Amino acid sequence: MASDPNSQFAPSWYSTLEAGNSLQDQSHHVRAYVRLWKAFMRARVLIALVLLALQVFLLSNGAGGAAKWLVGVCTLHLAATIAVLVWTKRIEPGRAFRVQWLLTIAVDLVVFGMLDHFQQAGINYTPLFALPVLLAAILGSMTLALATAAVTTLYLLGEALIGAPLLSDVSTARLLQSGLSGTGFFVVAFLANQLAQRLAREEALVQKSQAAARSQAEVNELIIESLSEGVLVVDRHGVVRNANPAAQGMLMGDHYPHAAKLLLSARSEWESLSFLVDRTFQVGQGLEAEVQLAPDEYTTLRLFARTRLTNAQTGRPNDLCVLFLEDLREVEARVRTEKLASMGRMSAAVAHEIRNPLSAITQANALLDEEVTEPGQKRLTRMIEQNATRLSRIVDDILNVARAQPSQDEGLPALPLDQTLRQITHEWTRQNQAKGVLGVHPHAPGVHISFDPEHLRRLLINLLDNALRHASGQASSIRVISQPAGPDRVRISVWSDSAPLEPSVLKHLFEPFFSSESRSSGLGLYICRELCERYGAQIAYQRSRLDQREGNEFYVLAPTMQGGPRAPVQQSLTYPPGDSVPPPTRPGTSTNGPPSLSTL
Template identity: 50%
Template sequence: MSTPSHWFETGGDKSSGNWEVTSGPGSFGRLWHVFMTARVAIAAVLVVLQAFIYVLGNITNHWSIATCIAYLCATLAVRLWSRPRPPGSTFDAQWVLTIGVDVIAFSALNFLQSSGINYTPLFALPVLLSSILGPILLAFGTASSVTLLLLADAWWNSLQGVGDANARFLQAGLSSSGFFLVALLANHLALRLAREEQLAKRSQSAARMQTQVNELVIEALADGVLVVDVNGIVRSANPASRRLLAAGDAARSAPFILATEAAWQPLAELTHRTFAAQSPQEADVSLDNAGGNTRRLHVRTRLAASPNGTHESLCVMFLEDLREMEARVRTEKMAAMGRMSAAVAHEIRNPLAAISQANALLEEDLQDAGHRQLTAMVRQNAQRLARIVDEVLNISRAQAQLPSPQTTTLPLDDTVQKITSDWTGQTAAVARTRITATSDNAVVVFEPEHLRRLMINLLDNALRYASDSAGAIEVATQNVAPGQARLSVWSDGQPLEQTVQTHLFEPFFSSESRSSGLGLYICRELCERYGAMIGYQRVQREGTEGNEFFVMFRPSAQSPNTPSSSFATMPL
């Protein structure tokens, strides 16, 4: 069973007092220590007062001195060794050690009354203590007990015939009325302060939670966010902004000065214009980092100004990679073009078939070698157009990709060596290319012409970034598991930026302005059509790091020891 945590808390009905107990030195703890210190101070004053009266020789009852000393010891003990704990619903031990001791001590002093001193005003301390730290019921109970004690004292003095009895009863009644009024007002003010404190705590908790939510959102944003003050010092920077501003492998953590890097000068100037104009700014800037690495950004600034001028203004800067923006636009265009190209391809197919048929009929009647050569050119180009139409329909997924009854397979090593040899002969890259075929001529599920197109795209991409040294490009095949083969195209080019890696296989995304950005996208589409997987990683070959594009083929039923799963697990 849990102990009551509030004053006047009974059973399941929690009639809480003014202040809730919280961990640490809360409001209740602070008020409790203030009242305990006040009790010690009053007890010390009473002891000094009794000692002064004793020195003057006006003391008539030595029990007054003993009562004050005992009261001082009791208050010191509570102040030093007791801990703030709200009393329960009845006059429990906590009440006896605090309010009860005060009432008894002041009643004893008032009953003894040495040298004619009136101790009635001291009863205000226990009444205030119960009113502020407890509920109204305990406050009225304390005031009632004080009232009964004052009336009992007046009745006892009337029996002894000391002084005017009517005056004593009148004074007791007026004092008791004042104590009840003090209890009511003090409790009402304490309740109001307690409500305000709870409201402030809830508001503070909500503000902290909102701050955490804002920080999480900003941390997860794909756009960079910088918070810059009027002196050009970056107060805060999210991970995306640090990635966009990073020169090479170095990334700055806030705070840092924006003008320290020469490449960041356009951002510093835009911040200065924002503070000078006191209005948002927007511009496209280029960050020319060391090593010729240029990054183009679209920058928007917003001014966070204090409404009353009590705080400094801050510039919030939003950074967005222009290449990613253009890639998104190109992707949207790609979706529209895909739908249009599928429709156009369907419309081209019928007249193309008519052209092919007419050319075949014409070729039968021609005898001249020059004319037959012309019809052969028409036939070859018509076939080429037919293949292009089929590929457009396949890539745009306008055709339903139904599984073929007899899936096309091919020997991997022989096919890869033939395609690579043809490519090196056309590109004059024989000296720079080496072939490592170690898959034991594994049989994979793939169309030969589509594998040729896949490899040509990967080889052209490797040749574009490879060096002129011998062995700068390597084409390798291997078995990574029984029945599962792997093809890789490696080149000793520079590492790809993180942004490029993120959008590597997206359509129309390229690190070169003259590239269409469709090569790797088509490779991915072809691999997905045959159940293969394509990926990229940075690996080391013979002491040289390079870029590797790899293809994991779907296991073929013709391969021996074919596993039941589609892919075997292989660490990249």
């Protein structure tokens, strides 16, 4: 039975998914029809069994001669109903005049008619005719239902004419009773058929709406799971009801328990999220705040959190809070990309224009330096040379930032980390005369990373130069440490006993052209981050403690080579005395208080 063409369901953008579910919906309809058909067939078996028991009872109590063969008729009727239930193929809906339909209904009409005609002990079998009428009306068409009611009515009228003298009081009463019964069967057939058709249309509409709901749920689930923004559903008690993969990674990384519910107040690092959710339920409206999460001991995330209440528009009690978490690193990356896009071409053009006269100045200064002999003039030429060199370095940095960088080369060889660190730090120590100031502690033997050697050298030299400018200069005031960070990452850190960074500097730490020194281009840390991102690594800063001294630590989390030797997973590291030190740890006191809230 087709659905109503004037259905209330308008075409939607996911109508193709609904079309794909049409066969499934039709199979649901067929299964419902089969269940109804089986119910009627079982009812026929039950009635046939009751009639057989009744005839056997009448025969055992000395009924007339007709009782014996009526027992045989009831026995055959019972066998026929069982055979139809067990072996007969189900009739497809809408097929009204198949032979099986006629045999099923005809057998019941004949058997009930014989029992009614040869009735014993004054038993009235007329109500039994309602079964074939309902069977034809509900499972068949309107024509079959009215035909069955007509046959039943004709039989009742004929039985009334035969059973009593014509035009007698008994005949009139029986004819009137048969007519009323026939009218009732017609009404039952019509109403049952209309009700069955109405239920079939409603079932089609329900199935269509279910298909649309399933399609919409699948689309929503696909969108939420593929979002880079974390989505958490939290109730009033702080229990996380659901979380998309991005939110799971922000909370606990790869250790998120998918089969269990989490309580935000159960862990201290989630305290800011728990406070934000509780405050949202208290004020009854969405809030936003910046929070910090540490999914593992090596990673700290700065997130922008927004909350929304599920029933904020309806005025009903709010039972759930949806928490959106956005990684500020991605936001800063987008802002950084937009900023660089706007000034990239201009910077490259200006740098090229500066390079030509700068070369001329350098050459002229070199020629002038050969001519002059007075100490004062020599100092001036050296000043010109130093500043020209500084300008040349700034121009090179600007061009490196503005120049389009190639993607990571998959053909890079496996770079042995510890051996490369020793070579780079030895060269840097010799050039900067920092012997005794720098301590190198490689603890990742056998680890290989996919990194261009020249880029890794530039990354470490930038970090070491930055550390040398701010370190105290004492023995081992600068440390370079490598250690495994899980099964597929390695941690490279450059630590120095420098003073804490100011909040204004910390906020713009990795931005281009920002520096706390007047003679710096402000591109060193920015280039370091660009190099790390090119090879799938991450660079970050934290205040940490080493050998009972606090200092600044810049650390890089780099993926290890898939095809090369893997870093061993170590729960704790032991180091030989005098040569190695444990990795830096964060200070024991935390400066992070409750997040600042602002109403949306």
